[in-house]
Amino acid sequence: MKFTLSWLKDHLDTTASVDEIVEALTDLGLEVEEVANPADRLTEFTLGKVVKAEKHPDADKLRVCQVATDEGEKQIICGAPNAREGITVVVCKPGMYIPGLDLTIKVGNIRGVESHGMMASEKELELSDEHDGIIELASGEVGDKFVDWLAENDPAKVDTMIEIAITPNRPDALGVRGIALDLAARGLGKMKPAKTASVEGLFDSPLSVSIDADAATDGCEVFAGRLIKGVKNGPSPQWLQDRLTAIGLRPISALVDITNFFTYDRNRPLHVFDADKVKGDLRVHRTKGGETLVGLDEKEYTFADGMVVISDDDGVESIGGIMGGLATGCTEATTNVFLEAAVWDLIQIAYTGRGLKVNSDARYRNERGIDPAYNMQAMDDATQMIIDLCGGEPSNLVVAGDVPDVSRAYKLDTDRVQSLVGMEIPAETQRATLTALGFVIEGDMAHVPSWRPDVRGEADLVEEVARVASLTKLEGKPMPRVTAGLPEQILSPMQKREQVARRTTASLGYNECVTYSFIDKAAAELFGGGDDATMLENPISSEMSHMRPSLLPGLLQAAARNQARGFNDMALFECGAVFHGGEPGEQENILTGILVGRTVGKDIHGESRGVDLYDAKADMEAILDALGAPTKLTYNRGTNGWWHPGRSAKVGLGPKKVLGAFGELHPKVLSEMNVKGPVVAFAIHLAEIPMPKKKSASRGAVTMADLQAVERDFAFVVDADVEAVNLVNAAAGADKALIDEVRVFDEFIGGSLGEGKKSLAITVRLQPTTTTLKEADIEAVAAKIVEKVSKATGGALRG
């Protein structure tokens, strides 16, 4: 919402400075976004007088002028037809910036004659589009500042423009008078009485208006109109044009400018039809769907079913409360005008406006709420202005529907400001504030002014009082703890788990990423997503169309971007939500890490090698351990399609409970994602890890046997597809009490063993608890281990 200082002063009698007004507005909740004064760029210019003007010796159209200035007489070459002896002009001296030309003036030489500056036109100083000649002032002395002359003689040209942001609850501040009222309540001046006109109709309007039954409910409350015949439309007076130009509107014609003036002055949208272009009467009704209208913005709109419009015998002529039609719009040729002032249902305006994707000042106001009680007075005020500016004779009013009764009152509890906001404001001040804002106080009830649709309860009264008193004065007050003593644990076990997961992964050398929750469809499909349930209806781009089914695509895209920048080896992780469906709650927190390229870069210690699944496995097991997962994990094949089928596994507790997966990623997936491999990864379903059952923090006693442990190595020849875990489990089962640990330490495939065979070497640690082991005891256990392993794997002790 833009307005100017002089416009504000139409309504507010104030001596406050612009700075004071700006500060008060922001503090009142009408946040100032811009303050612009055209005078700011004209401060350097001073007045001069042409003391002599002669024809340029070498150019017919140029004159060599001697100009008296505050710095003495200057010679200036000028091409303007009105440059002549005796006129008072605006002088631009070398070194000054000319806003309308966007250049800085220098001493020039025009066809052999020096020129020390220029005399400006209005266009060159951005005062108007006038460029037929230089500015010629009727008064002023040499050396006077031009801005002072303007302030004195043409104040509209140096009127400060203020733009404020309007929150949706304050439609009243979409009119200059509403803004003035806030400032007056704050004490920055006194309201001037509103100009109210009273117009007598001279005849009955030949045009009648009606509201169909279907549009009377939640459509149009009241539709008032009047014919004014014999008007003469043309450019509006300069003061009105200046007002509109200053707030960025283009003056069009007196009739249109008058409606725009009321829109901004009183937050009162109006519409003017050219009555001669209207066929028959005007009827407010709902559309059936498919009707079309070319609006005043010259765009064609097609209506859906149930929108509220105004039609004549030719069909739809106006989008009620939003925009008039081009066909019945006023032009310079209009002589008979039909003025409309109506109150529309704001929800209906919002939906119609959104449905047609049409924005206008009228829609903006009508969907936020205008003052319905002003409807009839607005008819007279606007009629009077039309008659004053364009002449003509007014008819009697024609009215359909009734002005809605929006009167309501709420109890003013003057203690509430103290208890809700924490400010002490005397009850009398509170009542005075509300009265100044237009509330009527009766006993302890506050009647809400008709222009404040936002006030809907007692809390709103508190807000008004606090706002006007200024929240800046609010002093902080300590908030006591909920309970005495130390605060309790704040994080839930899951929240704590996520924190530990993040920090453990980072400590293993992974850089944490935060990638977008939405990815492109192709990438989502590679990882089991990309269906319609997780699709956005209005994505910002096709790269962000689907909610991610996995953290892998985001991390792989990050890896690809880094590789494109020349970083080939990396460890990245993310901890966050993935989406299994489109319903609230169909999301799951996952921790995913990827290792890309080589373990380390080129390396003198010979440790650089391609990453492999055992790297991922080690990190995953370390994280699971840190999160308190049981140590006996099971590894099952049959991972999803984006993993390497032979080099990946699901990690779980038994066959059904899956905690996560790890392995090498499928080479096809990597090539589709443009990542140079190898890439290994792990993913952990954080919520699947069982929470510890015991409540006590006690860890129980540690067992540390005093007796010497013994290690024995075995090598078995087995079929190549026998998994080590089977062998280890079999060996460990040979004597559960005595065997402390079984560890694979060597694998050898093929060679002398022949096709399809491999040798697995294990070391078994025996830990006696009661007596020292004798050689015979060890032999007995060893025999049992060989027997168990042979039985479980079909393998034999390697000779």
Place this chain on the structure above:
Amino acid sequence: MDDLKVKYLGQIGEAGDEATLEAIRLAAVGKKGEVSLKMRELGKMTPEERQVAGPALNALKNEITSALAAKKAALADAALDARLATEWLDVTLPARTRRVGSIHPISQVTEEVTAIFADMGFAVAEGPQIETDWYNFDALNIPGHHPARAEMDTFYTHRAEGDARPPHVLRTHTSPVQIRTMEKTGAPIRIICPGRVYRADYDQTHTPMFHQVEGLALGKDISMANLKWVLEEFFTAFFGTEVKTRFRASHFPFTEPSAEVDIQCSWEGGTVKVGEGDDWLEVLGSGMVHPKVLEAGGIDPQEYQGFAFGIGIDRLAMLKYGIPDLRAFFDSDLRWLRHYGFASLDQPTLHGGLNR
């Protein structure tokens, strides 16, 4: 006897290796060594003679044995020194490479915020990122026609044909968690809700996804003055310097009265410094929870009242750590992650300080 002493100590002093030393030992104190033979002669002496010669011989034997041991140790040391002198390595060669991980600033700042509010008794609540329009809008006093809906640049999810329900939304703020918490626990409440939020906006200063932390405190007599205190405590702890706030009247559908909160800052030298200077920087929206919002959450507004606020986590991170570009947060550039990331053990606590 003095001859023997001079002879053997001299030989020991000159010995250059262990073999020579052993030969000397045998010749002197071995079974058939000169000193040993002398000791055998003690039996033939008179008691008087023995009393003189015995201790003297013993002393001689000890002296030679000690000298042998000392020389042996000296020889070993010399040999070790010689070996070590050959074992020279270039200490300026690079160390073994160790990957260094990092924590993203968003996680770090979320933990900082959590640590501070936890001390003031705020728990951490969470909710779904795909929300129904009821939780995201209606329950927060933003009905269907409300201009705020259009202004929020909401992402909607796709509706299958025949599904007549209004589309779900990607939550535009963390405020729906307020309602879910009210429904779940009732009043009194003290929570913060950090998390991802989404708005269809992408330019120099906006990304379609960002992070917010919502605060909600409900009780019998919690006022806006308490809010101001809580926020000033928070900002002062977070930025590590006393920060003043300024409340300005504003409007949010879900609070009443509503206030925009500015923090004190200076713009000297083109960079913003929080907690000094005379300028103000708008950082958050807040207010007293609207009675309709309390009702939507099943809480009686006659009995309970309180405040709510929302602030951008990314924004806090940018302000505190001088990170210039929001978009880079989500780009995962390794150089950025390493520069702005935090060490895994830099866990923020109040007792140990939020930062090292």
